[in-house]
Amino acid sequence: MAAKWQCKVCGYVYEGDLPPQRCPKCGMSGANFIKIAEAHEERLKHEEDLSQAEKKRLK
Numbered sequence: 664m665a666a667k668w669q670c671k672v673c674g675y676v677y678e679g680d681l682p683p684q685r686c687p688k689c690g691m692s693g694a695n696f697i698k699i700a701e702a703h704e705e706r707l708k709h710e711e712d713l714s715q716a717e718k719k720r721l722k
Protein backbone atom coordinates (compact mmCIF):
# COMPACT_ATOMS: atom_id res chain seq x y z
CA MET A 664 0.00 0.00 0.00
CA ALA A 665 1.37 3.37 -0.96
CA ALA A 666 2.05 5.98 1.65
CA LYS A 667 0.61 9.47 1.47
CA TRP A 668 2.70 12.58 1.67
CA GLN A 669 1.50 16.10 2.18
CA CYS A 670 3.37 19.22 1.20
CA LYS A 671 3.50 21.43 4.27
CA VAL A 672 3.89 24.49 2.08
CA CYS A 673 0.72 24.22 -0.05
CA GLY A 674 -1.09 21.14 1.31
CA TYR A 675 -0.81 19.10 -1.90
CA VAL A 676 -1.20 15.36 -1.20
CA TYR A 677 1.00 12.92 -3.10
CA GLU A 678 0.64 9.13 -3.04
CA GLY A 679 3.71 6.92 -3.35
CA ASP A 680 6.31 4.99 -1.41
CA LEU A 681 8.56 8.02 -1.33
CA PRO A 682 7.77 11.73 -1.52
CA PRO A 683 8.33 13.43 -4.91
CA GLN A 684 11.57 15.31 -5.47
CA ARG A 685 9.59 18.48 -5.96
CA CYS A 686 6.02 19.41 -5.18
CA PRO A 687 4.13 19.47 -8.52
CA LYS A 688 1.91 22.25 -7.22
CA CYS A 689 4.19 24.78 -5.55
CA GLY A 690 7.62 23.50 -6.70
CA MET A 691 9.12 23.26 -3.23
CA SER A 692 11.59 20.46 -2.54
CA GLY A 693 10.43 17.00 -1.43
CA ALA A 694 11.95 17.70 2.00
CA ASN A 695 8.79 19.70 2.69
CA PHE A 696 6.59 16.61 2.39
CA ILE A 697 5.41 14.89 5.56
CA LYS A 698 4.00 11.37 5.67
CA ILE A 699 0.32 11.46 6.57
CA ALA A 700 -1.04 7.90 6.12
CA GLU A 701 0.57 6.47 9.23
CA ALA A 702 -0.34 9.39 11.42
CA HIS A 703 -3.97 8.95 10.37
CA GLU A 704 -3.97 5.23 11.20
CA GLU A 705 -2.46 5.96 14.59
CA ARG A 706 -5.15 8.49 15.32
CA LEU A 707 -7.89 5.99 14.40
CA LYS A 708 -6.40 3.42 16.74
CA HIS A 709 -6.22 5.99 19.48
CA GLU A 710 -9.90 6.86 19.01
CA GLU A 711 -10.75 3.16 19.29
CA ASP A 712 -8.86 2.91 22.56
CA LEU A 713 -10.69 5.95 23.85
CA SER A 714 -14.12 4.51 23.04
CA GLN A 715 -13.21 1.26 24.78
CA ALA A 716 -12.15 3.16 27.86
CA GLU A 717 -15.41 5.06 27.66
CA LYS A 718 -17.43 1.82 27.64
CA LYS A 719 -15.61 0.51 30.68
CA ARG A 720 -16.33 3.68 32.55
CA LEU A 721 -20.05 3.41 31.75
CA LYS A 722 -20.39 -0.12 33.10
Ligand SMILES: [Zn+2]
Binds near residue numbers: 671672673688690
Ligand atom coordinates in the same frame (compact mmCIF):
# COMPACT_ATOMS: atom_id res chain seq x y z
ZN1 LIG B 1 3.57 22.21 -2.36
